[in-house]
Amino acid sequence: MRHCLQCNAEVGEDTRHGLCPKCLLAAAMEVESGTGVPPEGDPPRFRPPAPDPEELSRQLPDLDVNELLGQGGMGFVYKAKQHQLDRVVALKILHSELQENATFAKRFEREAKALAKLNHANIVWI
Numbered sequence: 001m002r003h004c005l006q007c008n009a010e011v012g013e014d015t016r017h018g019l020c021p022k023c024l025l026a027a028a029m030e031v032e033s034g035t036g037v038p039p040e041g042d043p044p045r046f047r048p049p050a051p052d053p054e055e056l057s058r059q060l061p062d063l064d065v066n067e068l069l070g071q072g073g074m075g076f077v078y079k080a081k082q083h084q085l086d087r088v089v090a091l092k093i094l095h096s097e098l099q100e101n102a103t104f105a106k107r108f109e110r111e112a113k114a115l116a117k118l119n120h121a122n123i124v125w126i
Contacts, residue, residue, distance in 0.1 A: 005097050006048060050076045051093055065091060
């Protein structure tokens, strides 16, 4: 038995886009309303809603998460203030299905380590 990528409900093997009927309908409504419209030329696909900045601030007490800057295939990027170091940072939150993928987590960590070695005014610090 498979599970819905959004709500984790059990779904059949013939499920469309990995979603249960309820979540598939919600995703279709987002595309229809314009809040989940994919870039031109891409087929419509489910995009989970962005986590609330206030909720993220509660979950990450060292950060004051201010606003959503953007989202893409990997997740969401927020503007946040890191209290301890008194600086503005970019916070990347991965989509839930990627968080549980061990291979992807290793790749993400390798990319973070590579970026952390770079030092340039136009590159975000890790």
